[in-house]
Every structure is written in structure tokens, then in C-alpha cells.
Amino acid sequence: MLEPSHASYLKNLVGEGNFYDDSPHLSAYAYDATKERYLPDGVIFARDEHDISQILAYCNMHKIIVVPRGAGSGFTGGALSVRGGLILSLERMDQILEIDEKNLIARVQPGVINKHFQEVVEKRGLFYPPDPASQDQSTLGGNVSENAGGMRAAKYGITKDYVMALRAVLPNGDIIRAGKKTIKDVAGFNVAGILIASEGCLAVITEMTLKLLAKPKLRQSAMGVFNSIKEAMEAVYKSMASGVTPVAMEFLDNLTIKAVEQRFNKGLPIGAGAILITQVDGSVPEQISWQLQEIEKHFRENGCVDFKIAQTPQEEENLWFSRRNASQSISVYGKKKLNEDVTVPRASLPALLEEVGRISVEYGFAIPCFGHTGDGNVHVNVMVANPSDRAQLEKGHQAMEAIFKVAIALEGTLSGEHGIGLSKAKFMPLAFNESEMALFRRIKQAFDPNNILNPFKMGL
Amino acid sequence: MLEPSHASYLKNLVGEGNFYDDSPHLSAYAYDATKERYLPDGVIFARDEHDISQILAYCNMHKIIVVPRGAGSGFTGGALSVRGGLILSLERMDQILEIDEKNLIARVQPGVINKHFQEVVEKRGLFYPPDPASQDQSTLGGNVSENAGGMRAAKYGITKDYVMALRAVLPNGDIIRAGKKTIKDVAGFNVAGILIASEGCLAVITEMTLKLLAKPKLRQSAMGVFNSIKEAMEAVYKSMASGVTPVAMEFLDNLTIKAVEQRFNKGLPIGAGAILITQVDGSVPEQISWQLQEIEKHFRENGCVDFKIAQTPQEEENLWFSRRNASQSISVYGKKKLNEDVTVPRASLPALLEEVGRISVEYGFAIPCFGHTGDGNVHVNVMVANPSDRAQLEKGHQAMEAIFKVAIALEGTLSGEHGIGLSKAKFMPLAFNESEMALFRRIKQAFDPNNILNPFKMGL
Secondary structure, X not given: OOOHHHHHHHHHHHOHHHEEOOHHHHHHOOEOOOOOEOOOOEEEEOOOXXXXXXXHHHHHHHOOOEEEEOOOOOOOOOOOOEOEOEEEEOXXXXXXEEEEOOOOEEEEOOOXXXXXXXHHHHHOOEEOOOOOOOOOOOEHHHHHHHOOOOOOHHHHOXXXXXXXXXXEEOOOOOEEEEEOOOOOOOOOOOHHHHXXXXXXXXXXXXXXXXXXXXXXXXEEEEEEEEOOHHHHHHHHHXXXXXXXXXXXXXXXXXXXXXXXXXXHOOOOOOOOOEEEEEEEXXXXXXXXXXXXXXXXXXXXXXXXXXXXXXXXXXXXXXXXXXXXXXXXXXXXXXXXXXXXXXXXXXXXXXXXXXXXXXXXXXXXXXOOEEEEHHHOEEEEEEEEOOOOOHHHHHHXXXXXXXXXXXXXXXXXXXXXXXXXOOOOHHHHHHHOOHHHHHHXXXXXXXXXXXXXXXOOOOOO | OOOHHHHHHHHHHHOHHHEEOOHHHHXXXXXXXXXXXXXXXXXXEOOOHHHHHHHHHHHHHHOOOEEEEOOOOOOOOOOOOEXXXXXXXXXXXXXXXEEEOOOOEEEEOOOOEHHHHHHHHHHOOEEOOOOOOOOOOOEHHHHHHHOOOOOOHHHHOOHHHHEEEEEEEOOOOOEEEEEOOOOOOOOOOOHHHHHOOOOOOOOEEEEEEEEOEEOOOEEEEEEEEEOOHHHHHHHHHHHHHOOOOOOEEEEEEHHHHHHHHHHHOOOOOOOOOEEEEEEEEEOOHHHHHHHHXXXXXXXXXXXXXXXXXXOOHHHHHHHHHHHHOHHHHHHHHOOEEEEEOOEOOHXXXXXXXXXXXXXXXXHOOEOOEEEEHHHOEEEXXXXXXXXXXXXXXXXXXXXXXXXXXXXXXXXXXXXXXXXXXXXXHHHHHHHOOHHHHHHHHHHHHHHOOOOOEOOOOOOO
């Protein structure tokens, strides 16, 4: 619980409607997409950068923990206040401040919802590629703090590739700017670079300058059906090494296909080892057809038994239906989904999926997989039929740990999209040695010497 | 001078031919492209990462300054040992360790020359876009440390967009890895992000994992002639806002055109206010012609009086001749060139160039300009006719400072490509406030508490 003097100072600072420490508000800000619950001591809504500077300066002086929060849609507990303190909500700082069509740049506040931003810029013929699956809820501030990915990363990269400049407040209340509205800027250390993906542990981001593209004029989608997952995974990296860069190259394995079919009855090929769904874009029709021809060629050379190109928007929608409904459908295999986002170099996908198959047998869990194979990012789901059986749940976690070890051995990463937060903190030693962990702690210290900002995350 | 015990320890560590403290060697490593001279106390050539770890651990313990050095082709003194100590040359660590065609990735040592690397990957149908003007000499390690740009940045971005992972040695000798061979990786702080552009002040980079692209199959170049520089600058940002992304969009102003013509007699339009030279690339011919049509349209709508498309490789070579020879030709205007690389958002180019014109008149110097307008990066050259006249030289520096102030006021940066190093250190307060400078110092401290690694640079 906050000391009454702190509560009254903070309430006075931001005004009546922007500070709460009553039970309903604390409960409402105790959760995120992990479904774990940690009650904070207070919830404060920042109205502007000045508020944030004042809040942090005060909390730093009194050593009050502050956990910045966007939409709370994260999968790793980054927005949870594990040891009390203040939830600093950025959701009311939700303005698109500027869309600069001349320079293809936008300036936004952290609370803007990703999907809303995409729609606004697309109406002006512009394009913001990062499209995390949480795009309907997640905020751009959260996206930057977690370095969110998405389906279009295969061609367009991830959030960090669109951050040109940031404004942020340090834990001591100092307001800093990092980066510029220019493609080239090499003055000073790349502070924006280290704030991206820092999970709210180094500073509170108050404004972002984002790169936009012109919206591609044309796009088309296609689907390939494969007998085996190995062939599909080989088709992924071989077609991408050939010089085609599809916007997306997504896959569903056999378990996922069957789950979607069971729920939605769409006539999917339930005997297939895997399907790949891809999209290409461009400015002229010949560019589209060349890319689809190349992809079909590489698919067919690698065991594709059926290749369909969507000819209408409705057909395109149908092709993507199974992918969009994969995540919810696999619940047919178990009540609890241990859901991780390991990522490996594309050419290691066949080996990764083979090992996941082996682990599925060894530990006795259904492990449906789907995801962004175009960038090597696979959503691996260990399905626990009866999570109230603690031994079974523990075994599920062990299966997931085995998968992490495989990913690291294949030169992959613990997390392609979700971050570390709480959920993966204990796996950090699998991926980082003591020198690297010590450096992370010194960086944390350089920004946040009193350790008030989102502490106890990332294994620090 | 190094204490004899240090010299003999270091010589013993790396072997006879890899350590020198004789006068010819010290002289040979006392300079860089700034033409300033600072004698180091010793020059040591690392053979591998293990050497570097041992050297740094020893120097850290004995507080001996270490200045990492690639090819010494930098324009801001980053590789100069301003207060003695050791030059740590990476030029013998020059191996391309791996070209992974399946994942479109290469692993290289820091001493590999940029141009050599480009040629090797292009022979395999691959493509490494960053092409700094120093590409014949500069090393990939230097490119990463300075975050080098180049002509192709308008479409393909700069060095940081191609760095996937690094290995590096911290000043205490610890060996760290940062980043992964995957497009998506959000585990731990983005240490690779802050090492890029850190000018050798935070760690010594020992290995780089770089992203490659498939080499574009087709390309074509064109040139537009404009009566006024203002119209040319407007044509730049308007054509790029239209949705075309040319590989390069380079410009020469009237003074530069006249200088090249005076030296080479190529029949250039010496009455023109500016010329723009552009290149587009793609996979199918229709994509090339669509882009050139769009560019021609926007050029003509903005005062382009002549538009030529190169139809043969020879014609392409001719179009680019003037740009490639701009830098050396402008010496006709003065013995000493104060040469800076300010960068502004593209739509501010007309205002920047107008202000440069005003400063040229006010201070009485010819200031020919050329460069990478596609990304807002202009090479501004204050030509000092008689640099031995100290008053005149000082006035030249004042003119340059006035230009920096204009760039900053237009939301631009002190440096798009060259970095800060020594040369621009005194201008850091124009661009950064005290909170930002203090953060830079704390970051430096987190990596290098004894301040042994390339100290006294970047205004720290």
C-alpha cells in the first residue's frame, strides 16, 4: 500500500480522475495477457510528458516502484507490478501528433493503438508495416518497448526498423530526446536503439517518431499444401533465398490445420503435413506475377502438392482464415496453452520442427505449431489437457524448456516477439553468459540507479 | 611513451610482428582522413578475439588508453589517439568467416574491406547495400562503429539496418555476444543497437553477423537538369513522397557542376542550378519503367528542363561520372575544404540549401554542395582559399558552425555519416541538452568505468 502522503501528492499532481488506489482499479490493473495477477498499490494516468517527469522524479526520490503500462496485452508480464508500487498507464496519451506526408514520418504518443494508427495512415495512402497479432489492442508505446513483430516482418522488418526518434523520461525525471527525423543520424550514442525492446525498464517513452512507407499499390496471396512439414520448411527458406521477398510466409502444421477444421469446417486439407500461406506486394502487376511464379516453382520443387492463388479479395480472406483462427482453435488439444515464440534462422526451421515433434512424443503433449516462418519465428504451443494436475503442468513447462534449448542450439532466440518480462526470466541463463548478464545490469544501473522502473524483470 | 614493462608484456602477448613502438610505426598510425596527427605510444595488431580480450584486460588493469582502428579513413578523428596510449589495429582480422546463402547472412571479421565484401557476395548473387564513399578503403568494423551510410541509403538504409549480431570485447576483457542470426530477437537489452555508431568508445567489435539481400536483377539510372536548386530540392521530396523509392537520389549544385566541368570537360550543363542523378532497381522491367516514369513526372512538374535515361552501361557510367568526381573537383575553389555532412528531413532540403546560400554570401566563401538528397544528407563544403591565413580559416569554421545551427533548427543532425569523434565534439551542446550528455556519460561508464577505450571523443 502507498503511504497516504505519497498517494495525496500523486493525486494532487495529476488531478482527481487520474490517480486511483481503490480496490476495483487496483484489480483492473493487476493482470495482462499472461493471466497472472499482481495487485499494484496505485494506478496513475499520465496526461503528458510533464506529468511523467514529475511522477518519476517524485517516485525516484522516495524509491517507489513504477511499472509503465500500455494496453496490458503482453504475453510475458512486462506490465505487471510484481512487488507493488505504481502502475503508470500511458493509455490516455493517445494522440497522433503529426503525419508528415512530405517526409513519410509520423509523430505519435505512446497510447495510440496500433490498428488505429495503421488505419489512419492508410487512408492517406501511407503504410506502417509492424502488425503484431495484438494490433487491435496493443499500443505503439508497448510495441516499441517490446519491439513487436508480426506477419509482415519477412519483408518489412519489425518495430525497431520504423523507430526514427523517441522522447523519453529517465527515472530521475530528466526528459531526453534520442534519434532524429532523418534516415541518417550518427551524432551521440544510439540511445533510441537501446530503449527499443527495453520492456519499460530503462525509461518511459513519451513520444515516437515513426517511419512510414507509401502504401503498396497491389498485393496477392497464395497457399501451398505440403505432405510433410519438413518439405514445407525447406520450401520456406529456399523460396526466400531465391530472391523473392514475400510480405508474409506463414505456416500451419497438421495439428493446427485439424483444429481449425474441427472448429470451423472450412474444407481444409486435414491430411496435409503443413500449409504455407504467403502474400506478395508491389507497384506493377508484373512484379506480383513474377513473385508468385517464383514461389510456386520453389514450393513445387519442395513437395508442394497443391498451390492456389487467391483471385478475389474474398478468396484472399478465405486463404488467411485458417491462419487468423489458428491460435484460438488449438484449444481443442488442452485447457492450458504454454505458448512461446522461439525463432531460429530460416534454414534451421526443418531441424526445429523435427525436434519439436520428438519432444512432443517424449513428453506426451500435443504441440501444435504455426506462425511466421518467413522470418523463422514459430509459435510453439505445448497443450496441457489438465492444468490443475500440477505434475502434468510442470512436465509441460519442462517440454517447453527442452524446446528453448533446441532453439538456442540452432542459433535462435528465446523470444522473437513476446520479450522476456517475468515469464522467461528464468531462461535468460540459457541464452546469456554471466558477462552479458552483468552488462545488462550495468546498463540498467546507468539509466535507473535506484531500480524503481519496472524492476525484477528480464532476469535482472 | 609506454613503460618498458607494458611494452614487453604486450609484445610477448601478440608476438614479435604484431606490436610496435618504433617511430616509423607510430608515425604511420598517427593520422586519419582528418589529416590531424597524434602520435600513439604503441601500435598493436590483434590476431583474434582472444588477443583483444587479453590486451584490454591488461590495459584496463594498468589504465592504458586503447584506441581501436580499422582503416583510418574516418573524417572525424575517431581512430586518433589524442593522448597517447595504444592503437589497436583490427586490420589483420580480415576474414569473411561465413556466407550463409540459405539464410542470407554473412559472418565477418572487423578488418574486412567494405568493397571486397560487396564483390564477394555479389559473385554469389547476393547484395550488401551500405556503400560509404570510403568503400575502397574502409573496413566493415569501422562502418559499424560509425554506422556508415552511402548513396543507396535512400532505398536500402544504412549500416545499422544490416547488423544482426555482434561479438565484442568489453574494456574489462569480457567477451560478449549481442543479437542473433534471426530477424526477430527480443531477448535482453539491444546491446548491438548501442554498439553501432559508438565510435569505438564502448567495446571492441570482433565479429559481425550481417544481413544480405538477393541482388536486384535490374537497375537503371537517369539524370534531371534543373534551373534552380530550390526546384531540384522540391523534386526530391515530392518524387519520394509519391511512392517511388529510388536506390539513390544524388545531387550536385551549380558550383559543383562547374568545378567538375572545369576539370574534366564532359559537357555538363554549367548554367544549371542543380542536377539530380537517380537510380532505380527491381526484378522485372515494368517495375523499372514505372519508377522512372513517376520520377520523370515529378521532376518535370518541379522545373526539370531536361531528363535523360541511361540506355547502356556506358551511358550509366557517364551519368554518374560527375557525382563520383564531385568531391575532388571542388578543390578549384580553395586549398582547404571544411567538409561536413549535415542531414535534414528531405522536405527541409530547400530551406537548408537556401540558408547555405545566404551563409556563403554573408561569410564570403564558396560553399559547393552535393550529396545524398534522397535521405536528406548533404555534403556541404566551405572552401577556404588560403588556409594559412588563420583569420580566414577561423571565419570558415564560423560559417560551418552557422550551417550546423541551421541544420539543427530544421530538425536535422550534426552528422548523417561521419560521426562526432574529435572534429565535431565541440558542437555536441548544439544538439544535446545536459540531461542527454549526462546519460551518454553514464552509458560510457557502464561499459568502460576506467575510461580507457577511445577516451576524449564525442564530447564525453
